[in-house]
Structure formats: structure tokens, C-alpha cells
Amino acid sequence: MTVTFAKDKRFDLVAIGRACIDLNATEYNRPMEETMTFSKYVGGSPANVAIGSSKLGLKTGFIGKLADDQHGRFIRSYMDGVGVDTSEMITDTEGHKTGLTFTEIKSPEECSILMYRTEVADLFLRPEEVSEAYIAEAKMLLVSGTALAQSPSREAVFQAVDYAKKNNVTIVFELDYRPYTWQSAEETSVYYKWAAEQANLVIGTRDEYDILENQENGDDEETAKALLAHRAELVVIKHGVDGSIAFEEDGTITRAKAYPSNVLKTFGAGDSYASAFLYALVNGKSTQEALQFGGASAAIVVSKHSSSEAMPTVGEIEDLLKQHEQRV
Numbered sequence: 001m002t003v004t005f006a007k008d009k010r011f012d013l014v015a016i017g018r019a020c021i022d023l024n025a026t027e028y029n030r031p032m033e034e035t036m037t038f039s040k041y042v043g044g045s046p047a048n049v050a051i052g053s054s055k056l057g058l059k060t061g062f063i064g065k066l067a068d069d070q071h072g073r074f075i076r077s078y079m080d081g082v083g084v085d086t087s088e089m090i091t092d093t094e095g096h097k098t099g100l101t102f103t104e105i106k107s108p109e110e111c112s113i114l115m116y117r118t119e120v121a122d123l124f125l126r127p128e129e130v131s132e133a134y135i136a137e138a139k140m141l142l143v144s145g146t147a148l149a150q151s152p153s154r155e156a157v158f159q160a161v162d163y164a165k166k167n168n169v170t171i172v173f174e175l176d177y178r179p180y181t182w183q184s185a186e187e188t189s190v191y192y193k194w195a196a197e198q199a200n201l202v203i204g205t206r207d208e209y210d211i212l213e214n215q216e217n218g219d220d221e222e223t224a225k226a227l228l229a230h231r232a233e234l235v236v237i238k239h240g241v242d243g244s245i246a247f248e249e250d251g252t253i254t255r256a257k258a259y260p261s262n263v264l265k266t267f268g269a270g271d272s273y274a275s276a277f278l279y280a281l282v283n284g285k286s287t288q289e290a291l292q293f294g295g296a297s298a299a300i301v302v303s304k305h306s307s308s309e310a311m312p313t314v315g316e317i318e319d320l321l322k323q324h325e326q327r328v
């Protein structure tokens with residue numbers, strides 16, 4: 001038994017949260033201090049997931065706030081170009097800026113990101129700017145944890161979740177923890193728990209669930225049990241190169257390994273995983289197949305330079321899965 005979705009809606013997936021800019025080091029295997037050149041891509045976890053889903057053929061929309069500047073216009077035009085509906089991406093009128101993420105590729109295993117998140121437009125989305133009619137048109141609403149880090153974006157998410165519940169929209173919570181703009185571990189845990197308890201489907205890494213629980217070295221089964229006692233029907237816990245595990249309401253536990261990859265960098269894995277996992281679920285595939293889709297998509301993206309631009313097609317994912325079947 002997997003998560004069920006309403007039928008006959010205009011959108012498969014509507015995401016709420018940040019659409020920003022990634023500046024990815026074009027010089028590999030060196031620290032940021034010595035990196036002189038970067039390439040520009042659209043970034044921000046929920047934007048990456050929306051872009052990835054759209055590239056896989058899902059009907060996708062986005063709720064967010066963009067800076068009224070060149071970066072904001074670049075993001076809108078890129079997302080339009082890949083088929084994401086941007087009609088609910090509001091342009092900021094108060095001078096807020098686009099969030100920036102610089103990436104560092106010290107080695108394929110040792111990557112980090114440096115985010116500029118002060119006074120960023122996405123965190124100024126207000127609850128009255130969220131449309132119930134738009135959310136009602138979606139099969140699923142993807143909520144990103146970072147959108148809860150600050151008001152008024154936090155209240156905009158509360159509003160969106162409320163509309164989703166009223167309109168039979170499946171709520172997906174992607175923990176997407178970024179340390180920036182949160183005040184304390186306790187504050188983060190309070191809002192993460194709230195969101196996870198509203199969601200039908202929760203996706204995060206083991207480390208992110210530890211943030212939610214405000215503890216270290218948590219246990220996957222305990223984590224899943226606690227969330228499945230609320231609204232969650234499916235809880236996915238990711239373990240990097242060790243793959244991922246899904247826990248379902250009926251007690252089913254499904255595990256999937258990561259696929260071998262010629263890794264260039266590690267960021268982008270989570271967002272590509274989420275877009276392909278959700279694509280598979282909404283298309284009626286089993287939990288096992290959805291985990292494999294997610295893992296295959298991530299294996300492709302970690303071998304490429306960007307997160308958003310590198311999102312694969314269904315054909316590329318299926319080819320990788322076929323190659324893997326032939327080898328085992």
C-alpha cells in the first residue's frame with residue numbers, strides 16, 4: 001500500500017518555498033578560498049524538485065516570492081522554460097534579495113555549500129499571498145523545511161498546509177534542513193515536528209530527522225513509528241551512499257541501495273531523489289520502484305555539475321535501472 005493521490009487535478013505537484021541561485025564552482029578539487037569561477041543555475045531545494053519533476057513530465061507549479069531584480073527574472077524565465085507554472089511566484093516589492101548558494105567541490109566526497117540567506121525574498125512570502133484555489137488544483141503540496149525558518153514565510157506555509165488539508169491535497173514534507181536563519185535547535189525541532197505531523201509523506205536524511213527530534217543518532221524505526229502515529233502514511237529516511245528506507249502505515253519496510261556513480265559532487269542528490277521518487281509514486285509505481293527511481297535519479301545528478309539543470313529524463317533513469325539489472 002502506497003500513498004494515494006486525488007485524481008483529475010490540474011497539477012501533479014505544487015511546491016512552496018525558495019527559488020534561488022546556485023553558483024557552482026567550475027574549478028574542482030579545491031577549497032572555496034581558491035575558487036575563482038562559478039557557473040550560475042537556478043537552485044533552492046523546492047525549486048530543484050519542481051524542475052526535476054517537470055522534466056520527468058509531471059504537471060508542476062510553484063508558490064514563492066522572487067526578488068524584483070535580474071536574478072529574480074532569471075529564475076522565473078528558467079522555471080517557465082522547463083514547464084513549471086510560475087503564476088503564483090510573486091514579485092517582491094520591498095527590496096528583498098535573491099538567496100545565493102555558493103558550492104565548494106574539494107573532492108567528490110568532500111563538498112559543501114555556503115548560503116547567503118539574509119533578507120531573502122523567499123522568506124517574505126505572506127499567508128495572504130497564498131491562494132487556496134491554486135493549492136486545491138494540486139494532487140500534492142511539497143513543503144520545504146527551510147520555508148519554516150522565519151516569519152512571514154512560516155505562516156504562509158501554515159496557511160498552505162491548512163488549504164491542502166481542506167482540499168484533499170497530499171502533503172509532502174521534505175525536511176530540507178539548512179542551518180541558516182534558524183535561531184536554535186529547539187525552535188527548529190518545534191516547527192519540524194509540526195510540519196511532519198501534518199504531512200502524509202515525509203522525506204529526509206537521518207541527520208535531518210535527528211534535527212527534528214533534537215537528538216543525536218536516532219533510530220529509523222522509532223522515528224518512523226512516531227510519525228506514522230500522526231498523519232504520515234509513508235516515511236522515507238535517506239542514508240547517502242548507503243541508500244534509503246521507506247516505512248509504511250501497514251508495517252511494510254522497503255529498502256533500496258544507492259547506484260554506483262561516477263561522482264563529481266554530492267549536492268543535488270536529495271532534490272533529484274525527491275523529484276523522481278514523487279514522480280514514480282504519483283504514477284502508481286510501488287514503493288520499491290519509487291525508491292529505485294529516486295536513487296537512480298540521484299546517481300545521475302551527482303555525476304553532473306548542477307542540481308537543477310542536470311535533472312534527468314524518465315528515459316535516462318530507466319536506462320540506468322536497466323543497466324543495473326543486467327549487471328546483477
Ligand SMILES: Nc1ncnc2c1ncn2[C@@H]1O[C@H](COP(=O)(O)OP(=O)(O)O)[C@@H](O)[C@H]1O
Nearest residue numbers: 238239240241243244258261269270295298299
Ligand atoms: N555518492 C552517491 N552515489 C550514488 N548515489 C548517491 C550518492 N549520494 C547519495 N546518493 C543517492 O541519493 C539519495 C539521497 O542522498 P542523501 O545524501 O541521503 O540526501 P541529501 O542529498 O538530501 O543529503 C541516497 O539515498 C542515494 O540513493
Ligand SMILES: O=C(O)C[C@@H](O)[C@H](O)C(=O)COP(=O)(O)O
Nearest residue numbers: 043044045267268269270271307
Ligand atoms: O537548497 C538550496 O538552496 C541549495 C541547492 O540549490 C543546492 O543545489 C543543493 O545544495 C542541493 O543539494 P541536495 O539537498 O543534496 O539536493
